[in-house]
Amino acid sequence: MADEPLVLGIETSCDETGVGIVRGTTLLADAIASSVDEHARFGGVVPEVASRAHLEAMVPTIERALKEAGVSARDLDGIAVTAGPGLAGALLVGVSAAKSYAYALGKPLYGVNHLASHICVDQLEHGPLPEPTMALLVSGGHSSLLLAPDITADVRPMGATIDDAAGEAFDKIARVLQLGFPGGPVIDRLAREGDPSAITFPRGLTGPRDAPYDFSFSGLKTSVARWIEAKRNAGEEVPVRDVAASFQEAVVDVLTRKAVRACKDEGVDHLMIGGGVAANSRLRALAQERCERAGIRLRVPRPGLCTDNGAMVAALGAEMVARNRPASDWELSADSSLPVTEPHVPGQSPAHHHDHDHVHEVAKDNLYS
Numbered sequence: 629m630a631d632e633p634l635v636l637g638i639e640t641s642c643d644e645t646g647v648g649i650v651r652g653t654t655l656l657a658d659a660i661a662s663s664v665d666e667h668a669r670f671g672g673v674v675p676e677v678a679s680r681a682h683l684e685a686m687v688p689t690i691e692r693a694l695k696e697a698g699v700s701a702r703d704l705d706g707i708a709v710t711a712g713p714g715l716a717g718a719l720l721v722g723v724s725a726a727k728s729y730a731y732a733l734g735k736p737l738y739g740v741n742h743l744a745s746h747i748c749v750d751q752l753e754h755g756p757l758p759e760p761t762m763a764l765l766v767s768g769g770h771s772s773l774l775l776a777p778d779i780t781a782d783v784r785p786m787g788a789t790i791d792d793a794a795g796e797a798f799d800k801i802a803r804v805l806q807l808g809f810p811g812g813p814v815i816d817r818l819a820r821e822g823d824p825s826a827i828t829f830p831r832g833l834t835g836p837r838d839a840p841y842d843f844s845f846s847g848l849k850t851s852v853a854r855w856i857e858a859k860r861n862a863g864e865e866v867p868v869r870d871v872a873a874s875f876q877e878a879v880v881d882v883l884t885r886k887a888v889r890a891c892k893d894e895g896v897d898h899l900m901i902g903g904g905v906a907a908n909s910r911l912r913a914l915a916q917e918r919c920e921r922a923g924i925r926l927r928v929p930r931p932g933l934c935t936d937n938g939a940m941v942a943a944l945g946a947e948m949v950a951r952n953r954p955a956s957d958w959e960l961s962a963d964s965s966l967p968v969t970e971p972h973v974p975g976q977s978p979a980h981h982h983d984h985d986h987v988h989e990v991a992k993d994n995l996y997s
């Protein structure tokens with residue numbers, strides 16, 4: 629539909645410079661530049677390196693996205709950007725770029741939440757999200773169960789990790805196994821050739837008295853590291869594929885078990901899984917199996933939309949425009965610890981997404997005051 633909002637989204641919360649363009653829930657472009665290779669030798673993302681890479685990649689990536697979508701920047705109805713959570717310096721590059729483009733073009737600016745974007749992106753693949761949606765959000769920095777009655781305005785935490793994020797556990801175990809960074813994709817690949825029941829690793833917080841929707845992966849991580857160390861000390865070869873498969877099974881067993889339980893307890897018949905770890909093939913398969921058995925419809929975006937990208941930011945921005953949510957003010961700033969309960973950072977002024985003159989006025993006021 630031509631009257632659906634055309635929105636460009638910018639993502640720079642970690643090491644991917646992502647620029648996506650959507651029309652409503654239709655994906656038009658998804659351009660990405662990653663600095664992951666520059667971080668690999670450090671075994672993790674180096675914030676200063678990430679910021680510098682975003683700065684260099686920003687303008688070319690925006691131009692690539694516009695070209696790919698076959699649209700002109702003038703036709704945009706809004707510019708969305710990840711305002712947080714994430715690395716402060718990295719976020720700042722995206723926010724500054726979004727502000728500059730929005731101001732120069734006279735378009736409304738929408739500072740949105742990275743975590744809500746990971747959920748909203750599924751609209752590009754499977755159409756409008758049911759309301760409410762139960763979402764299992766599993767990334768390098770976060771692992772949460774969220775109940776979202778309205779992804780633009782009402783996201784409620786059911787539970788979260790009390791220590792490591794799921795992706796962080798994958799990255800740490802990969803480091804112990806000397807498999808490089810990031811660890812998720814390589815463990816996923818090796819696990820396919822291993823036996824998931826070879827070693828029984830602990831399932832954190834699954835006792836009858838434990839918090840039903842919280843996660844803990846730090847005990848698992850220690851247990852896997854100790855098991856590997858014992859093998860090495862005994863001069864035995866570490867069965868890397870079996871360790872990868874058994875570790876991965878422990879993670880996805882707990883994630884899917886708790887997510888299905890949350891759906892049942894809340895009477896929600898849809899489960900959405902998002903974030904980088906949602907790219908995991910075993911997580912997707914086990915979630916499908918368990919959801920089917922419980923009569924729950926599973927929605928998981930394709931792997932490329934699970935890891936950080938600009939399309940997810942554009943998807944949430946377009947939803948903000950479609951629902952007439954207020955745009956952000958020009959003093960929008962990056963918030964490295966933006967809470968998951970704030971899907972976007974609205975300004976004080978009322979919705980004005982079709983009122984470009986008004987946007988200009990607000991911008992001028994702020995610039996000259």
Ligand code: KG4
Pocket residue numbers: 642766767768769770794795796798799810811812813816903904905906907908909934935936
């Ligand atoms: O969402 P994301 O791209 O960035 C953050 O917002 O954190 O997630 C990155 C995380 C990393 O920890 C990475 O190892 C993990 O997602 N990951 C995976 C897979 N692909 C990426 N974990 C398990 N299996 C995968 N296939």
Ligand code: ZN
Pocket residue numbers: 742746767768903904935936
């Ligand atoms: Zn992410």
